Amino acid sequence: MPARPAAKASPDPAGLLGCSCMWLRKATRRLSQIYDQHLEPLGLTITQYGLLARLSAADGIGVGAFAEQLVMDPTTLTRNLRPLQRQRLVVFARDPRDRRSRMLHLTARGRERLAEARPVWAKAQHQIEESVGRADVAALHASLGRLLERLAA
Amino acid sequence: MPARPAAKASPDPAGLLGCSCMWLRKATRRLSQIYDQHLEPLGLTITQYGLLARLSAADGIGVGAFAEQLVMDPTTLTRNLRPLQRQRLVVFARDPRDRRSRMLHLTARGRERLAEARPVWAKAQHQIEESVGRADVAALHASLGRLLERLAA
DNA sequence: TGCCAATACCTGCATATACAGGTATATAGC
DNA sequence: GCTATATACCTGTATATGCAGGTATTGGCA
Numbered sequence: 001m002p003a004r005p006a007a008k009a010s011p012d013p014a015g016l017l018g019c020s021c022m023w024l025r026k027a028t029r030r031l032s033q034i035y036d037q038h039l040e041p042l043g044l045t046i047t048q049y050g051l052l053a054r055l056s057a058a059d060g061i062g063v064g065a066f067a068e069q070l071v072m073d074p075t076t077l078t079r080n081l082r083p084l085q086r087q088r089l090v091v092f093a094r095d096p097r098d099r100r101s102r103m104l105h106l107t108a109r110g111r112e113r114l115a116e117a118r119p120v121w122a123k124a125q126h127q128i129e130e131s132v133g134r135a136d137v138a139a140l141h142a143s144l145g146r147l148l149e150r151l152a153a
Numbered sequence: 154m155p156a157r158p159a160a161k162a163s164p165d166p167a168g169l170l171g172c173s174c175m176w177l178r179k180a181t182r183r184l185s186q187i188y189d190q191h192l193e194p195l196g197l198t199i200t201q202y203g204l205l206a207r208l209s210a211a212d213g214i215g216v217g218a219f220a221e222q223l224v225m226d227p228t229t230l231t232r233n234l235r236p237l238q239r240q241r242l243v244v245f246a247r248d249p250r251d252r253r254s255r256m257l258h259l260t261a262r263g264r265e266r267l268a269e270a271r272p273v274w275a276k277a278q279h280q281i282e283e284s285v286g287r288a289d290v291a292a293l294h295a296s297l298g299r300l301l302e303r304l305a306a
Numbered sequence: 307t308g309c310c311a312a313t314a315c316c317t318g319c320a321t322a323t324a325c326a327g328g329t330a331t332a333t334a335g336c
Numbered sequence: 337g338c339t340a341t342a343t344a345c346c347t348g349t350a351t352a353t354g355c356a357g358g359t360a361t362t363g364g365c366a
Contacts, residue, residue: 019274020281020290021184021199023297026224028177029323030304035174036324046174047352064314071179073354078316080352100314100361121172128173131303136296137173143293144176150284151183182353185322189354200322217344226324231346233322253331253344 031128038124042117048084049121052114055090055106062101071148089113184281191277195270201237202274205267208243208259215254224301242266 035046044052058066063081067074081104084090089110095101106114129137188199197205211219216234220227234257237243242263248254259267282290 018294019199019203019278020293021181021188022203023294024177024181024184025200025203025322027297027300028174028181030224030301030306031174031177033324034304045351046172047178050172050175050178062314063316071183072352074315075317075355076353083351098314098362102315125172128304132300133303136299140173140293140296140300141171141176143289143296144180146289147180147285147293148183150286151187151281153183178352186354198321215344216346225322227345228325228347229323236321251332251344255345 034128035121035124038120038127039117042113042120043087044113044117046121047080049114049117051080051084052089052106052110052117053121055104056111056114059105060103062095062103064101066104071153084110087113187281188274188277191273191280192270195266195273196240197266197270199274200233202267202270204233204237205242205259205263205270206274208257209264209267212258213256215248215256217254219257224306237263240266 032046035049039046039049054066054069055061058069061069063077064074067077070077072080081090081092085092087109088107091105091107092102093105095103132140185199188202192199192202207219207222208214211222214222216230217227220230223230225233234243234245238245240262241260244258244260245255246258248256285293
């Protein structure tokens with residue numbers, strides 16, 4: 001029996017119960033709300049936390065390569081980095097070997113902020129796993145991982 | 154063996170392989186891109202298609218109730234409806250019994266556009282099911298449905 | 307050397323998303 | 337009827353997202 005959250009009587013005349021994108025968008029809205037509420041006192045969104053965390057493992061990477069890792073348009077990434085840049089959590093540095101490229105670096109301040117934020121993020125993640133079930137969450141991640149592999153651009 | 158798309162060597166120092174929101178956002182970006190490419194000739198995004206389709210099953214609904222159905226902030230919905238309003242695919246009508254409320258209606262033009270778009274949407278959905286596997290897609294939908302039920306606001 | 311195509315990034319525009327705080331209307335108490 | 341509160345929606349501001357098209361730099365090739 002498939003799960004059906006809101007729909008009352010309608011037999012899905014629009015076929016939207018079968019639209020993968022609607023399900024994903026809806027779930028993304030709800031989850032973002034939860035993470036963002038937890039992170040708000042730190043002045044970070046979940047997107048920004050994610051960028052800091054990824055960058056801490058890829059220091060010096062260029063915008064293009066970073067965007068590809070994130071399955072994100074490079075122009076989107078450029079703009080998503082701006083609030084972090086304004087808070088002096090990340091910096092852009094010209095690559096002397098290729099002056100077109102900009103190497104991204106976490107600042108000391110950025111590493112500090114990330115260290116503060118990590119347990120807050122973990123609390124949000126834990127809350128979600130409590131509500132949804134650890135196994136279901138793991139299955140969801142695996143499912144999304146397969147989807148991204150099979151739809152790789 | 155859990156699926157791991159991009160990460161090369163790093164043992165996930167940031168814990169992000171376990172962040173549900175990152176997985177969802179990433180997958181949403183990729184899927185939106187696919188649907189939007191299909192729908193582009195019709196002048197619709199996947200979000201807009203979804204609003205038309207849902208509205209066709211809930212004609213006359215108010216902004217607040219519609220937003221709740223969509224797990225979306227009412228102010229977001231108001232603005233998402235604007236491009237459709239400009240294209241005269243939907244209209245707002247004052248409810249005579251409660252002049253605060255605005256009843257949303259598809260126009261004839263809106264119903265036409267939806268009829269044109271439906272097979273295009275179906276083609277995108279079909280492509281995704283071909284690539285990802287019908288069973289995996291169904292499991293994903295069920296998984297997201299459960300998540301939304303258990304995290305209902 | 308000098309030009310051209312490819313590359314790495316950016317700006318302009320449009321949509322998608324939500325919070326804070328505003329206006330207009332309705333309803334409950336009195 | 338009057339007022340206080342609640343409700344339904346909107347605007348201002350900020351971030352998130354991606355496409356079209358631009359600039360600067362690099363590298364290949366004549």
